[in-house]
Each structure stands twice: as C-alpha cells, then as structure tokens.
Amino acid sequence: MKALRWSLGVVGDLLVTAGLVLLLFVAWQLWWTDVTANRVQDQTIARLDREFSRPAPASANEKPKAVPFGEAFAILRIPRLGADYARPVLEGTSLDILDEGVGHYKDTALPGVVGNFAVAGHRTTYGRPFHDIDKLQPGDKVVVETKTTYFVYVVRSHKIVLPTAVEVIAPVPDKPGAKPTERWMTMTACHPKYSAAQRYIVFAQLEKSYPRAKGLPAGTLAVPKGA
Amino acid sequence: MLYAAIWRALPGPLVVRALIALVLVAAVVAVLFLWVFPHVAPYMPFNDNTVDTSGAARAAGAAAGGAR
Numbered sequence: 001m002k003a004l005r006w007s008l009g010v011v012g013d014l015l016v017t018a019g020l021v022l023l024l025f026v027a028w029q030l031w032w033t034d035v036t037a038n039r040v041q042d043q044t045i046a047r048l049d050r051e052f053s054r055p056a057p058a059s060a061n062e063k064p065k066a067v068p069f070g071e072a073f074a075i076l077r078i079p080r081l082g083a084d085y086a087r088p089v090l091e092g093t094s095l096d097i098l099d100e101g102v103g104h105y106k107d108t109a110l111p112g113v114v115g116n117f118a119v120a121g122h123r124t125t126y127g128r129p130f131h132d133i134d135k136l137q138p139g140d141k142v143v144v145e146t147k148t149t150y151f152v153y154v155v156r157s158h159k160i161v162l163p164t165a166v167e168v169i170a171p172v173p174d175k176p177g178a179k180p181t182e183r184w185m186t187m188t189a190c191h192p193k194y195s196a197a198q199r200y201i202v203f204a205q206l207e208k209s210y211p212r213a214k215g216l217p218a219g220t221l222a223v224p225k226g227a
Numbered sequence: 228m229l230y231a232a233i234w235r236a237l238p239g240p241l242v243v244r245a246l247i248a249l250v251l252v253a254a255v256v257a258v259l260f261l262w263v264f265p266h267v268a269p270y271m272p273f274n275d276n277t278v279d280t281s282g283a284a285r286a287a288g289a290a291a292g293g294a295r
Contacts, residue, residue, distance in 0.1 A: 009228030017229075024256065028264045029271070093277045095269050105277070120277040130276070166278050189276045196275040 029125055033099070037127035041101050044072050044088040052147045052212060067091040067104070074111055076102050076119070076129075077143040079221050080136055087129040089119060089144070099126040105169050111144040111185075112151040112209050118169035118186040123193055123200070130189035133200050134158075140224055142185065142204050143216065150216050153185045153204035160191055160198050168201045182206075 052075075067073040074089040088101035097103045102121040109115030121130035136142075136155050144151040161168060168188065171180035183206035191200035210216055233251075237244040268274060 006228055013229035021259065024259055025264055025267070028260050029268065032260055033268075095274065098274075098276065103277070122274065122276055125274055161278070163275065163278060168278055188278055190273065194273060196273045199276065199278055201278075 033126045034128065037099055037122075037125075040099075041088055041127050041129075044101060045075060045086050048072055048075055048088060052145070067110075069106070070097055072101060073104075073146065075145040077145060077221060078136070078140070079143075079223050080140045081132050083221055083223050087121070087127075093120045098122055101127075102129050108169055108186075109171065109180075109183075111146055112149060112183060112206060114183055115171040115180045116169055116173055116184040116186055117144070118188070120188045123190040130187065130200075131193075133187060133189045133202055134191075136202050137224075137226070141207075141220060142187075143220065144185070145212065148212055150210045150212055150220075152207050152209065152216075152220065154207045155202060155204045158200065158202045161201055163196065163199055165199065165201075168199075168203075173203050 069092045070090060072088040072090045076087045076089050078085050089104055090097050090101045091104050091106070093103035093105055098120060099122075102119045104110075105118040105120065108118040111117045121133075122128050123130050123133065136158065138155050138157060140155040142153040142155060144153065159168075167174050167176045169186050170176040170178070171184075172178040172182070173184055173186055185204040185206070187202040187204070189200045190196045191198040234244065234248070237247050239247075
C-alpha cells in the first residue's frame with residue numbers, strides 16, 4: 001500500500017513537471033526567441049549598414065551575383081510596419097536562416113531583377129518580422145536596400161493560400177511556367193497567427209529604384225496614413 | 228514525493244536549502260532554454276512560413292519528424 005502511494009506520488013510529480021516544462025516551452029517560443037532573434041537581427045542590420053556605407057570597389061557595377069546560402073545581403077524596410085522597421089534578408093529559407101531574419105527563396109529572382117523576388121518571414125516567433133503583414137495595404141511601399149541600390153516596391157494585393165501553393169513564388173506570381181516581363185516581389189508568412197495551416201501572401205511590384213549613394217527621396221520611409 | 232525527497236536531500240539550514248533549490252531550478256531552466264527547446268522547436272508545426280510542396284504533410288500533421 002505504501003509502495004502504491006509512493007509511486008502515485010512520483011507519477012503526480014512527473015505530470016506536474018511535464019506541465020511546467022510545456023509552459024516554459026511556450027514562454028521560450030513566444031518570448032525568448034523574440035529577445036534573442038531581435039538582438040541577432042539588429043546586429044546584422046548594423047553590420048549591413050556599415051558594409052553598405054563602405055566605398056564600393058571598382059567592380060561594383062557588375063551584375064548581381066548569387067548570394068551564398070545563409071548570408072545576409074539586403075535590408076527590408078516597410079514603412080507601414082514602422083518608420084524604423086528594418087529586417088535583414090538572408091539567402092535561403094531553411095528554419096535556422098529564418099530565425100535570423102527574412103529568408104530569400106533560393107532560385108527566385110534577386111531584388112530589382114525581372115521575375116519574382118520571393119521572401120519568407122516568421123509571423124509570431126523569432127523576432128516575428130512579418131507579424132503585421134496583414135496590415136499591408138495596396139499602395140504601401142516596401143523598400144529593399146542592397147549595397148548598391150534602393151528598390152522601392154509597391155504592394156498590389158494579398159491572398160491566403162495553402163502551404164503547398166508554390167505558384168505564388170513563380171517568376172510570374174500565380175502563373176508557373178510563364179515567361180516573366182515584370183519585376184515582382186512576394187512575401188510569405190504563416191496564417192493564421194500561431195498556426196501554420198495557411199500562408200499569408202503579399203504581392204508587390206517594383207515601382208522605382210534609386211542608387212544607394214544618392215539616397216531615398218525624402219518621405220519614402222514615412223509611415224502611411226490610415227489604419 | 229520526488230521533490231520532497233530532493234528537498235530532504237539538500238544539506239544545511241532552510242535558507243541554504245532554498246538557495247540551492249533556486250540554483251537547481253535556474254540550471255534546469257537554462258538547460259531547457261538554451262539547449263533542449265532550440266532542438267525541439269524545428270519539429271513544431273507552427274514555425275513554418277514558407278510555401279513548398281513538402282509542406283503538405285506537415286500541415287496535415289502527418290510527419291512530425293520532417294524538419295527541414
């Protein structure tokens with residue numbers, strides 16, 4: 001009888017422990033990953049800012065080269081999400097890359113190039129770069145800053161799709177196989193928040209690009225009015 | 228039972244025991260936060276935000292082991 005009571009007590013303790021560990025996991029996922037990822041991403045932004053500001057070598061006007069996997073190569077600025085919103089864009093969309101910023105789908109176009117510059121970002125964890133992606137409205141500006149150029153994209157539309165809808169990152173969005181003539185950008189994030197049942201997709205189109213040395217026209221990064 | 232046994236096994240007066248217990252808890256939390264959780268997270272279904280053809284199985288909750 002004593003042995004039974006003792007083992008029941010141990011089982012109870014283990015169950016309580018399991019519950020606490022699960023609560024801790026939720027705290028870690030929803031809070032701690034933001035703390036660490038924001039720190040890493042801010043450092044990356046600061047490093048890219050320094051690198052971009054350094055005078056370019058003589059061969060800077062070459063065609064854009066493929067970026068090594070996992071390397072940060074651009075800064076994403078979305079005024080709708082805050083005047084100081086800046087997130088690093090890294091090459092690749094594996095989970096460890098997405099924890100460090102916004103991931104560029106391998107084999108999709110580079111920024112400003114004819115085709116589709118497609119990126120993915122976390123919605124609720126790891127600094128949640130695309131937490132408020134559903135606030136983007138047609139006409140909002142999305143600025144992609146590289147070492148040489150500011151590419152200003154304008155949001156055209158959004159849609160909610162299944163995770164298998166790879167056609168949204170096709171060179172011509174939603175028309176796989178079609179030959180691209182325009183410069184698109186696609187952003188993907190989980191939907192709904194705290195789930196991964198669907199994907200929230202935003203399409204933007206290149207409006208204009210400016211040499212980085214000249215800077216952006218005043219007001220480009222101003223937060224747009226309206227909800 | 229388990230925790231009562233650990234508590235009894237701790238040496239010293241009440242204050243010292245409480246301090247040791249606190250350090251032990253902190254150590255466990257640190258191991259979970261810095262090592263266990265980062266290794267478990269890729270197997271969780273809610274961190275996926277990409278579109279791909281292999282995503283279907285994970286969205287359906289079929290294969291939890293398919294971390295990319």
